[in-house]
Amino acid sequence: MKKKKFNISSLWQYYLMLVPGVILTFIFSYIPLYGVIIAFEKYNVGMGFASPWVGLENFRYLFAQPTFTRTIWNTLYISFWKLALGIVVPVTIAVLLNEMASDKLKRFYQTLIYIPNFLSWIIMAGVLMDILSSTGAINMILMKLGFPGVDFLGNAKVFPWTMIISDVWKGFGYGTIVYLAALTGIDPSLYESAMLDGANRWEQIKNITIPLLMPTVVLMTVLALGSVLNAGFDQIYNLYSPAVWETADIIDTYVYRLGIQQAQYSVGAAVGLFKSLVSAIMVIVSYRLADKLAGYRIL
Amino acid sequence: MRKLQKGFCTAMAALMAATTLAGCMTKPTTTQNTGSAKVEAPEDIWAPYDETVVVTTMGEENSGTEFQGDDDYGNNPWYRAYKERFNIDLQNKWISNDYSTKLNLAIADRDIADVFYVDSARLTTLYEAGLIMNLEDVFERYASDTLKQYRKDYADTWETGEFDGQLYGMPQMNYGIIDQFQYIWIRQDWMKECGFDEPKTMDDVIKIATTFAEKYGGYALPECQTLENFYRIALAWGAHPGIWVKQADGTIGYGTIQPEMKEALAQYTEWYKEGIVNPNFTTLNWDKMMQGMINGECGVIPFAQWFGYNPLPDLIKNQGPEAIFYPYEIPTIDGSPIKGSVTFNNNGYVVISKDCQNPEAIMKIVNFYVYTVNDAVGKESNEYLSSLHSFNYPNVVRGTRIINPMNDYNQFIQVKAAYDAWARGEEVDTSELGTNVSKFESCVNWNTSQDPNGVGDWLQQGNDRSAYGIAKKYVDEKQYVQDEKWGPDTPTLQAAGSTLNDILIEGFTKIIIGEKPIDYFDEVVQQWRTAGGDKATQEINETYGD
Numbered sequence: 001m002k003k004k005k006f007n008i009s010s011l012w013q014y015y016l017m018l019v020p021g022v023i024l025t026f027i028f029s030y031i032p033l034y035g036v037i038i039a040f041e042k043y044n045v046g047m048g049f050a051s052p053w054v055g056l057e058n059f060r061y062l063f064a065q066p067t068f069t070r071t072i073w074n075t076l077y078i079s080f081w082k083l084a085l086g087i088v089v090p091v092t093i094a095v096l097l098n099e100m101a102s103d104k105l106k107r108f109y110q111t112l113i114y115i116p117n118f119l120s121w122i123i124m125a126g127v128l129m130d131i132l133s134s135t136g137a138i139n140m141i142l143m144k145l146g147f148p149g150v151d152f153l154g155n156a157k158v159f160p161w162t163m164i165i166s167d168v169w170k171g172f173g174y175g176t177i178v179y180l181a182a183l184t185g186i187d188p189s190l191y192e193s194a195m196l197d198g199a200n201r202w203e204q205i206k207n208i209t210i211p212l213l214m215p216t217v218v219l220m221t222v223l224a225l226g227s228v229l230n231a232g233f234d235q236i237y238n239l240y241s242p243a244v245w246e247t248a249d250i251i252d253t254y255v256y257r258l259g260i261q262q263a264q265y266s267v268g269a270a271v272g273l274f275k276s277l278v279s280a281i282m283v284i285v286s287y288r289l290a291d292k293l294a295g296y297r298i299l
Numbered sequence: 300m301r302k303l304q305k306g307f308c309t310a311m312a313a314l315m316a317a318t319t320l321a322g323c324m325t326k327p328t329t330t331q332n333t334g335s336a337k338v339e340a341p342e343d344i345w346a347p348y349d350e351t352v353v354v355t356t357m358g359e360e361n362s363g364t365e366f367q368g369d370d371d372y373g374n375n376p377w378y379r380a381y382k383e384r385f386n387i388d389l390q391n392k393w394i395s396n397d398y399s400t401k402l403n404l405a406i407a408d409r410d411i412a413d414v415f416y417v418d419s420a421r422l423t424t425l426y427e428a429g430l431i432m433n434l435e436d437v438f439e440r441y442a443s444d445t446l447k448q449y450r451k452d453y454a455d456t457w458e459t460g461e462f463d464g465q466l467y468g469m470p471q472m473n474y475g476i477i478d479q480f481q482y483i484w485i486r487q488d489w490m491k492e493c494g495f496d497e498p499k500t501m502d503d504v505i506k507i508a509t510t511f512a513e514k515y516g517g518y519a520l521p522e523c524q525t526l527e528n529f530y531r532i533a534l535a536w537g538a539h540p541g542i543w544v545k546q547a548d549g550t551i552g553y554g555t556i557q558p559e560m561k562e563a564l565a566q567y568t569e570w571y572k573e574g575i576v577n578p579n580f581t582t583l584n585w586d587k588m589m590q591g592m593i594n595g596e597c598g599v600i601p602f603a604q605w606f607g608y609n610p611l612p613d614l615i616k617n618q619g620p621e622a623i624f625y626p627y628e629i630p631t632i633d634g635s636p637i638k639g640s641v642t643f644n645n646n647g648y649v650v651i652s653k654d655c656q657n658p659e660a661i662m663k664i665v666n667f668y669v670y671t672v673n674d675a676v677g678k679e680s681n682e683y684l685s686s687l688h689s690f691n692y693p694n695v696v697r698g699t700r701i702i703n704p705m706n707d708y709n710q711f712i713q714v715k716a717a718y719d720a721w722a723r724g725e726e727v728d729t730s731e732l733g734t735n736v737s738k739f740e741s742c743v744n745w746n747t748s749q750d751p752n753g754v755g756d757w758l759q760q761g762n763d764r765s766a767y768g769i770a771k772k773y774v775d776e777k778q779y780v781q782d783e784k785w786g787p788d789t790p791t792l793q794a795a796g797s798t799l800n801d802i803l804i805e806g807f808t809k810i811i812i813g814e815k816p817i818d819y820f821d822e823v824v825q826q827w828r829t830a831g832g833d834k835a836t837q838e839i840n841e842t843y844g845d
Contacts, residue, residue, distance in 0.1 A: 044424050044427055044428055045403050045406045045407045045421075045424055045428075046406050046407075046409075046424050046425055046427065046428025046429075046430050047427070047428045048407060061794075065795075065798065065830055065831075066802070066826050066829060066830050067798070067801070067802060067805075067826075067830070129582065129587075133579060133582060134578065134579055135579075153581075153582045154579075154581040154582050154812070156814070241524040241581045241582055241584075241808075242524050242525070242526075242581070242801070242804045242805045242808045243524065243581035243582075243805075243808045243809070243812060244581075245801075245805045246805070246809075257797065257798070257801060258797075258798055264794060
């Protein structure tokens with residue numbers, strides 16, 4: 001594309017339309033950034049931002065906690081697998097659904113898998129606790145089939161995978177719809193010419209569908225990476241217990257216990273800042289990598 | 300076409316900009332922080348003002364309060380009494396079901412009421428921010444004699460509301476240490492069917508519990524992921540989890556990390572392995588454990604004195620009145636008398652805004668509450684006192700009340716005597732019971748009609764085997780260990796107290812479920828120490844040591 005010369009006289013209306021958005025973003029997103037300073041203070045609600053300055057003390061305190069550092073690893077581990085499976089599963093399902101001949105059946109499945117997405121984790125947690133408990137449906141079936149029972153929620157080794165799989169199961173309907181939408185955007189003439197060249201169904205998927213889906217995959221991944229340090233507070237908080245803290249305690253649940261029980265605003269702000277910084281770096285790096293290695297760009 | 304589009308854009312842009320700016324320019328409305336301007340106070344502390352004084356407060360919504368008729372938080376027997384007796388108009392700035400968050404916002408906005416209650420951490424916050432009044436003068440001049448006597452009798456608690464020897468927060472006290480003891484509660488119909496007597500040793504307790512589990516299903520001992528029941532039963536080993544105790548070397552140490560806890564933990568782990576402790580406990584939170592109790596899954600539970608209020612009424616509605624549980628002393632391992640843990644317990648502090656113009660009006664309100672619980676019996680009609688103290692109405696004045704720490708002890712003596720007289724068929728003069736008449740009546744209701752709402756009071760006070768009956772002996776004979784931390788948390792505990800406890804709960808859980816051996820206890824304690832436990836211990840010794 002040829003670079004257009006910046007010409008304010010012909011475009012000024014568009015810039016004017018941008019103004020309210022810019023002002024609002026400035027007021028509600030940039031001015032509050034000032035509040036970040038409480039991460040460096042010993043915050044006292046009565047004194048507000050004029051609370052005593054303690055520098056990096058809050059960060060030092062946090063990282064000196066023996067049970068904090070493991071939460072970073074737990075967060076990354078759970079997040080990574082949720083992210084990875086959260087792409088692979090919906091893409092696979094979307095491609096499969098796309099290949100389906102009956103439109104009615106396709107829409108039926110699409111709706112069916114999208115439904116769990118609307119249930120809140122509070123409800124899902126209650127259901128999962130019943131299904132997965134040692135006397136629950138799944139363990140009953142396992143034992144009937146002669147397998148040993150699995151302590152899905154109480155075993156520290158199994159628990160993260162209970163979280164990952166149940167989260168992917170709950171959320172993959174949404175991803176599937178996004179990828180299905182992207183699939184409908186693929187020019188049908190590409191398939192026609194491929195068929196003329198003698199490509200079978202599998203070759204069409206491999207050489208047309210998947211490559212043309214990649215920009216959407218990259219977009220979704222980069223967007224998701226921004227929240228890689230959110231491993232799913234709602235889900236884990238409602239299902240975890242001290243027995244699995246070792247592998248299940250994520251940054252958010254840890255800070256929640258720290259903050260809600262002890263009103264530690266400064267430490268809470270310090271964690272928030274830490275998470276934002278890491279997320280920002282992740283987004284920038286992954287975006288650059290996608291651009292460099294695969295040539296995919298969002299804009 | 301192009302032109303039209305352009306014109307449309309211009310118009311849109313102008314419109315959007317205009318609305319945004321309009322939004323920005325709306326001025327926030329200012330609120331009036333405090334009540335009336337200064338009004339001359341009458342000489343006599345019990346006399347009404349000549350002119351109505353408006354005082355503001357902030358309060359917490361309480362689901363237990365059963366408002367009668369048109370009553371609500373702004374219009375109820377207490378508020379009407381203030382108006383009638385003192386010509387004081389107490390107004391609520393707000394009532395919230397999330398008091399602590401709303402209070403933080405109010406403090407951050409510096410938009411606080413004349414009078415409200417705070418916890419010890421916020422008392423310090425408010426003092427440091429200079430938002431509350433030094434109460435020394437107004438207390439000296441306007442506090443009633445009974446209130447001044449409280450300050451003398453419970454000087455150690457009142458000192459926690461002082462900074463540099465000056466009173467800033469009046470401690471609201473508590474209902475008394477008689478509330479704080481633990482028991483083994485045992486289901487009576489099963490106990491009779493199996494022919495068991497009162498358990499004398501821990502083995503008896505386990506025998507009863509396991510027999511119940513074999514015979515009636517479920518599990519022998521309930522537990523939840525926060526190990527509440529383990530902490531209660533650990534008293535049998537002479538451990539005092541959760542409080543700070545004098546150690547052999549004379550220094551103060553945390554009860555939860557003492558060697559007795561390790562012994563208790565070893566036995567508890569054994570019980571878990573044998574299937575005595577609910578094998579599912581790691582996934583149960585407290586509510587879920589209680590749900591199991593209500594479903595009748597278990598007939599023995601270590602619990603506090605209020606088992607009769609929750610979950611027992613639901614359990615009885617579910618399983619019938621025969622499913623009642625009675626409290627028993629926890630038998631110790633070595634046969635010595637059990638010693639309960641008694642903690643410093645203060646419900647909060649009454650604080651007055653430094654901008655309050657009529658602080659003496661607040662002293663009158665506080666005096667009046669103290670008067671109704673101590674001096675009013677005989678002076679006021681029984682109906683009047685009970686109109687103030689029934690239906691959980693005292694919770695409406697949560698921010699301005701100061702409780703008598705002998706309240707429940709004295710109440711028990713009165714209610715028990717009246718109930719016994721009634722049970723013998725004697726005429727009971729309820730006018731002497733004052734505010735305690737409703738407790739007496741619900742004991743009678745349980746006896747006559749097995750009203751599940753009365754079973755709590757009956758098991759706490761009325762029954763011959765009642766929780767307070769057992770606890771009174773502990774109190775009278777000083778058969779308890781008092782928390783060495785007799786006051787608010789030190790800075791490290793305020794900042795990290797619950798994180799520190801989390802480390803212990805997590806470690807203990809791993810031991811109980813067999814993931815780690817019992818000697819892992821020492822490693823857990825070490826983790827606790829490095830995470831701030833040592834620092835906390837040092838602070839406690841400096842603040843509360845000799």
